[in-house]
Amino acid sequence: xxxxxxxxxxxxxxxxxxxxxxxxxxxxxxxxxxxxxxxxxxxxxxxxxxxxxxxxxxxxxxxxxxxxxxxxxxxxxxxxxxxxxxxxxxxxxxxxxxxxxxxxxxxxxxxxxxxxxxxxxxxxxxxxxxxxxxxxxxxxxxxxxxxxxxxxxxxxxxxxxxxxxxxxxxxxxxxxxxxxxxxxxxxxxxxxxxxxxxxxxxxxxxxxxxxxxxxxxxxxxxxxxxxxxxxxxxxxxxxxxxxxxxxxxxxxxxxxxxxxxxxxxxxxxxxxxxxxxxxxxxxxxxxxxxxxxxxxxxxxxxxxxxxxxxxxxxxxxxxxxxxxxxxxxxxxxxxxxxxxxxxxxxx
Amino acid sequence: xxxxxxxxxxxxxxxxxxxxxxxxxxxxxxxxxxxxxxxxxxxxxxxxxxxxxxxxxxxxxxxxxxxxxxxxxxxxxxxxxxxxxxxxxxxxxxxxxxxxxxxxxxxxxxxxxxxxxxxxxxxxxxxxxxxxxxxxxxxxxxxxxxxxxxxxxxxxxxxxxxxxxxxxxxxxxxxxxxxxxxxxxxxxxxxxxxxxxxxxxxxxxxxxxxxxxxxxxxxxxxxxxxxxxxxxxxxxxxxxxxxxxxxxxxxxxxxxxxxxxxxxxxxxxxxxxxxxxxxxxxxxxxxxxxxxxxxxxxxxxxxxxxxxxxxxxxxxxxxxxxxxxxxxxxxxxxxxxxxxxxxxxxx
Numbered sequence: 050x051x052x053x054x055x056x057x058x059x060x061x062x063x064x065x066x067x068x069x070x071x072x073x074x075x076x077x078x079x080x081x082x083x084x085x086x087x088x089x090x091x092x093x094x095x096x097x098x099x100x101x102x103x104x105x106x107x108x109x110x111x112x113x114x115x116x117x118x119x120x121x122x123x124x125x126x127x128x129x130x131x132x133x134x135x136x137x138x139x140x141x142x143x144x145x146x147x148x149x150x151x152x153x154x155x156x157x158x159x160x161x162x163x164x165x166x167x168x169x170x171x172x173x174x175x176x177x178x179x180x181x182x183x184x185x186x187x188x189x190x191x192x193x194x195x196x197x198x199x200x201x202x203x204x205x206x207x208x209x210x211x212x213x214x215x216x217x218x219x220x221x222x223x224x225x226x227x228x229x230x231x232x233x234x235x236x237x238x239x240x241x242x243x244x245x246x247x248x249x250x251x252x253x254x255x256x257x258x259x260x261x262x263x264x265x266x267x268x269x270x271x272x273x274x275x276x277x278x279x280x281x282x283x284x285x286x287x288x289x290x291x292x293x294x295x296x297x298x299x300x301x302x303x304x305x306x307x308x309x310x311x312x313x314x315x316x317x318x319x320x321x322x323x324x325x326x327x328x329x330x331x332x333x334x335x336x337x338x339x340x341x342x343x344x345x346x347x348x349x350x351x352x353x354x355x356x357x358x359x360x361x362x363x364x365x366x367x368x369x370x371x372x373x374x375x376x377x378x379x380x381x382x383x384x385x386x387x388x389x390x391x392x393x394x395x396x
Numbered sequence: 397x398x399x400x401x402x403x404x405x406x407x408x409x410x411x412x413x414x415x416x417x418x419x420x421x422x423x424x425x426x427x428x429x430x431x432x433x434x435x436x437x438x439x440x441x442x443x444x445x446x447x448x449x450x451x452x453x454x455x456x457x458x459x460x461x462x463x464x465x466x467x468x469x470x471x472x473x474x475x476x477x478x479x480x481x482x483x484x485x486x487x488x489x490x491x492x493x494x495x496x497x498x499x500x501x502x503x504x505x506x507x508x509x510x511x512x513x514x515x516x517x518x519x520x521x522x523x524x525x526x527x528x529x530x531x532x533x534x535x536x537x538x539x540x541x542x543x544x545x546x547x548x549x550x551x552x553x554x555x556x557x558x559x560x561x562x563x564x565x566x567x568x569x570x571x572x573x574x575x576x577x578x579x580x581x582x583x584x585x586x587x588x589x590x591x592x593x594x595x596x597x598x599x600x601x602x603x604x605x606x607x608x609x610x611x612x613x614x615x616x617x618x619x620x621x622x623x624x625x626x627x628x629x630x631x632x633x634x635x636x637x638x639x640x641x642x643x644x645x646x647x648x649x650x651x652x653x654x655x656x657x658x659x660x661x662x663x664x665x666x667x668x669x670x671x672x673x674x675x676x677x678x679x680x681x682x683x684x685x686x687x688x689x690x691x692x693x694x695x696x697x698x699x700x701x702x703x704x705x706x707x708x709x710x711x712x713x714x715x716x717x718x719x720x721x722x723x724x725x726x727x728x729x730x731x732x733x734x735x736x737x738x739x740x741x742x743x
Contacts, residue, residue: 098538101545118514126482126498132474135500143507148514151473151498153482160490167465167495171518198448283685312689319691338630342659344666344691 059100068093119149119365120168121206122178124156128309129337130354131179134206137358138177141366147174158183162192169195175202175365180210185249188212202368204361209251209380216368217380218361222252222334225350225385226259229304229332232348232387234267236395238302238330242275242293244286244314246306256306256334275300279310286313294321301329302393308333308340308349315343315392330393345391353383406447415440466496466712467515469525471503475656476684477701478526481553484705485524492713494521505530509539516542522549522712527557532596535559549715551708556598556727563715564727565708569599569681572697572732573606576651576679579695579734581614583677583742585649589622589640591633591661593653603653603681622647626657633660641668648676649740655680655687655696662690662739677740692738700730 061079065072078085078093079102119142123131139149150173152164161181168176176196184190190213196203197215205217233241243260246253257276264271274296277289286305290313293300305311311333318329325331325345333340336351360381408426412419425432425440426449432440466489470478486496497520499511508528515523523543531537537560543550544562552564580588590607593600604623611618621643624636633652637660640647652658658680665672672678672692680687683698707728 098542101542125479126473127476127479129474132472135473136502139500139502148499148510151500152495153486153498155483155486163495195448283689312686316689339659339686342630342663342690 059097059102061102064093064097064100064102067096115174116172117147118171118173119147120164120171120173120176121149121151122154122161122164122168122176123151124154124179124181126151126153128307128335130207130335130352133354134179134358137355137360138206138362139358140355141359141362145366154181156182158187158189165192165196169199169201173201175204177204177206177361177365179207180205182247182250185210185251202365204364205380206357206361207252209255211251214378216361216364216378218357218364219380219382220352220357221382221385222255223259223262225334225352225387226256226304227263228259228385228387229334229348229350230260230263231267232389232393233302233304233330233332234263234269236302236326236330236393238300239269240272240275240298240300241269241302241304242277242300244279244289244303244305244310245276247278247280253306260304279306279313281307281309283309283313286310287317290314290317294318294323299329303329303331305331305333308335308337308347311347311349311392312339312343315347326391326393326395330395332387332393336388340388341390343392348390348393349388351386351388353385356383406444406449408449411440411444411447411449414443462521463519464494465518465520466494467511467518467520467523468496468498469501469508469511469515469523470498471501471526471528473498473500475654475682477554477682477699480701481526481705484702484707485709486705487702488706488709488713501528503529505534505536512539512543516546516548520548522551524551524553524708524712526554527552529594529597532557532598549712551711552727553704553708554599556602558598561725563708563711563725565704565711566727566729567699567704568729568732569602570606570609572681572699572734573603573651574610575606575732575734576681576695576697577607577610578614579736579740580649580651580677580679581610581616583649583673583740585647585677586616587619587622587645587647588616588649588651589624589647591626591636591650591652591657592623594625594627600653607651626653626660628654628656630656630660633657634664637661637664641665641670646676650676650678652678652680655682655684655694658694658696658739659686659690662694673738673740673742677742679734679740683735687735688737690739695737695740696735698733698735700732703730 061072061075064075075093078090079097081090121138126132135151142149154161158181161184193213203215205215207219209217209219230241245257261271277292279285279289303314305314311331314331318325323329333347333349336349340347340349408419408422411422422440425437426444428437468485482498489496501508505528508531540560550562552562554566556564556566577588592604608618624639626632626636650661652661658678661678665676670676680694680696683696687694687696
C-alpha cells in the first residue's frame with residue numbers, strides 16, 4: 050500500500066457501464082430513489098461502496114445553495130477558552146446537520162485572508178471569526194467586506210471589531226475588569242498593578258479601561274509605573290511581575306489580564322517570599338478550570354466561553370429562519386462574573 | 397445590512413456584459429493573462445473586486461488534482477497537546493501553501509464518519525487523524541477504508557490504530573510510562589498507584605502496560621487495588637485519589653496518565669495533609685506548560701507534541717515528492733523524556 054499514488058476515482062459512469070444501465074439509474078439507486086427496486090439499489094450501493102465511490106458534494110454544492118459547512122476562524126486554540134467556544138458552536142450547529150471547519154491564523158492577517166478566501170470558495174453557509182491582531186493593527190478589512198458582499202453571514206466571536214458593522218458575540222470585558230479591580234479595592238488594596246494584554250487588541254483595551262475607570266471612580270491615583278504589558282502567555286507574566294516587585298513602592302494588589310499571566314506572577318511572588326493574599330492580592334480573568342487547583346486558588350473573572358459559541362450559533366440560525374428580511378447587526382455582550390477564591394480573600 | 401439575505405453572486409458572464417466583451421476575456425483578465433493589456437486587466441480586476449466577484453475554487457478543484465487543503469480530525473482541542481500538534485502541522489504545511497481544516501469529533505464515530513465523508517467530497521489532499529474512542533470501541537473502520545480506496549494519504553497522529561495499515565506518528569507512551577514508574581522506584585517508592593486512562597484507548601493502554609511491565613521487571617507486586625480509572629480531565633483525578641488515600645495500605649507514589657489528573661490528585665493529597673513528595677511522590681505525563689508552575693512543580697513525561705505534527709507533515713510531503721512509487725506504511729514513534737521536578741525529588 051502506498052501513502053499516495055495515482056488516484057483512480059470511480060464515477061457514476063463507471064458503475065453504469067458495469068451494470069449495463071444508464072448513469073441516471075445509478076444516481077437514483079445511490080440516492081435511494083423508490084423508482085429503483087430495492088435489490089438493484091442494494092447491489093449498486095454495495096458495489097459503489099466496495100469500489101470506493103465518493104459522492105462529489107463539491108459539484109453538488111454548486112447546485113444546492115447550502116453546503117451545511119460553517120467556517121470558524123480563530124487566532125489560536127491554545128487555551129481552554131477557545132476550545133469552549135468551539136464546543137458551544139458545535140453543540141448548536143451539529144444537531145442541525147452542520148459541520149464545523151476550524152482555521153487557525155496565529156494572529157496573521159495573510160493567513161486570515163487566505164482562509165476567508167478559501168471558505169468563500171467552498172461556499173460555506175456562514176463564517177464565525179475572532180479577528181487576528183494583525184487585522185486590528187492594519188485596519189485593512191477588505192477581506193471582511195468580501196464576505197458581506199457575498200451575503201455570507203459573518204459573526205464576530207470573542208473579539209469585537211469596531212471598524213465594521215456586523216454581528217458579534219463578546220464578553221463584557223470592561224465590566225469584568227471593573228469588578229475585579231473594585232474587589233481588590235474592597236479587600237483593602239491601595240496600589241493596584243495591572244498586568245495588561247497587548248496594546249491595540251480590543252479584549253486587552255477593554256480590560257485596561259475597566260481597571261482605569263474603576264480606579265478613577267474610587268479616587269485612587271493611576272500610577273503608570275504599575276501598568277506593564279504581557280502577551281497572555283504564562284511566561285510573559287514573569288518579568289513584568291519581577292519588575293513590579295522590584296519597585297521601591299511595590300503594589301499590594303495585581304489584576305492580571307488573564308489567569309495565565311497570574312500563574313506566572315504567583316510563581317514570582319513566591320520566589321520573593323511574599324504572601325498571597327496578605328502581601329499581594331491577585332485576581333485573574335477567564336476562570337480557567339485549573340484556577341481553583343492552584344495554591345492559593347486564584348480569584349478570577351468567569352467568561353461565558355461556551356455561551357459565546359451557542360449565542361453566535363443562535364444568531365446565525367435566527368437570521369436563517371427570519372428569512373431574507375433584514376435584521377440589524379447587533380453585538381451581543383455576555384456578562385462576566387467574579388469568582389472569589391483565596392488569592393484575594395483577606396478576612 | 398442583514399446577516400443573511402438572498403445572495404447575489406456576480407459571475408464572469410455579468411462582468412463580460414458590463415464590459416461588452418467575451419467571458420473568456422474576463423477570465424483571462426482576472427488571471428493576469430499577458431494577452432490582455434495591463435490597463436484592461438486592472439479595470440476588470442478592480443471592478444470584480446468592487447462587486448465582490450469570487451473565483452469558484454470549488455469547480456476549479458475538479459479540474460486540478462490538488463486542492464491544497466488538508467483535513468485534520470481530532471477528538472478534542474481541550475489541552476495544550478492538541479494545539480501544539482496542529483501548530484506543528486501548520487508550521488510545515490502553511491509555507492508550502494496548504495490550508496489546514498480542523499474538525500472536532502468529541503470522540504463520536506458518527507461525527508468522525510461525517511467529517512471524513514465531507515473532507516473526501518471536498519477532495520482534500522490528505523487527512524491527518526487522531527481516531528475517536530468510539531471508533532476504537534466499535535472496531536468498525538469502513539470510513540478509513542474509503543480514504544485509502546480513494547488514494548488519499550491518511551496519517552494517524554497521536555493515537556495508534558492497530559486494526560489498520562497506514563502511516564502514523566505517535567509518542568512512545570510505553571517507554572515514557574516505563575521510565576516514569578522506574579523513576580518512582582528509584583526514589584524509594586514501594587507501593588506505586590496508577591491513575592489510568594480510559595480502557596481501550598491505545599494511549600491509555602500503552603501507559604498502563606509500561607507501568608505494569610516496569611513493576612514486574614523490578615520484582616514489585618502488581619496490586620490491582622492501586623490501579624484506578626480516570627478520563628484525562630482534572631476533576632476525574634479527584635475521586636480516584638480519595639479512594640487511594642482511604643486504602644488501609646495507601647500508596648507512596650502515584651503515576652498519573654496525564655498532568656491534569658495529577659493536578660487533581662495534588663489537591664486531594666493536600667486536603668489529606670500529606671506531603672508531596674515525602675509521603676507520596678507524584679509523576680504525570682505531558683509536561684504541559686503549567687506543570688512547572690504548580691506547588692510543588694510536577695515531574696512529568698514530556699511528549700514531543702509539536703513534533704508529532706511536523707513529522708506527520710513531513711511523511712506526507714515525502715510521499716508526494718517520491719511520486720507514485722509505493723512507500724510502505726510506517727509508524728514513526730517519537731521518544732518521550734522524563735522531566736524531574738520537586739513532586740518526586742526525594743533527596
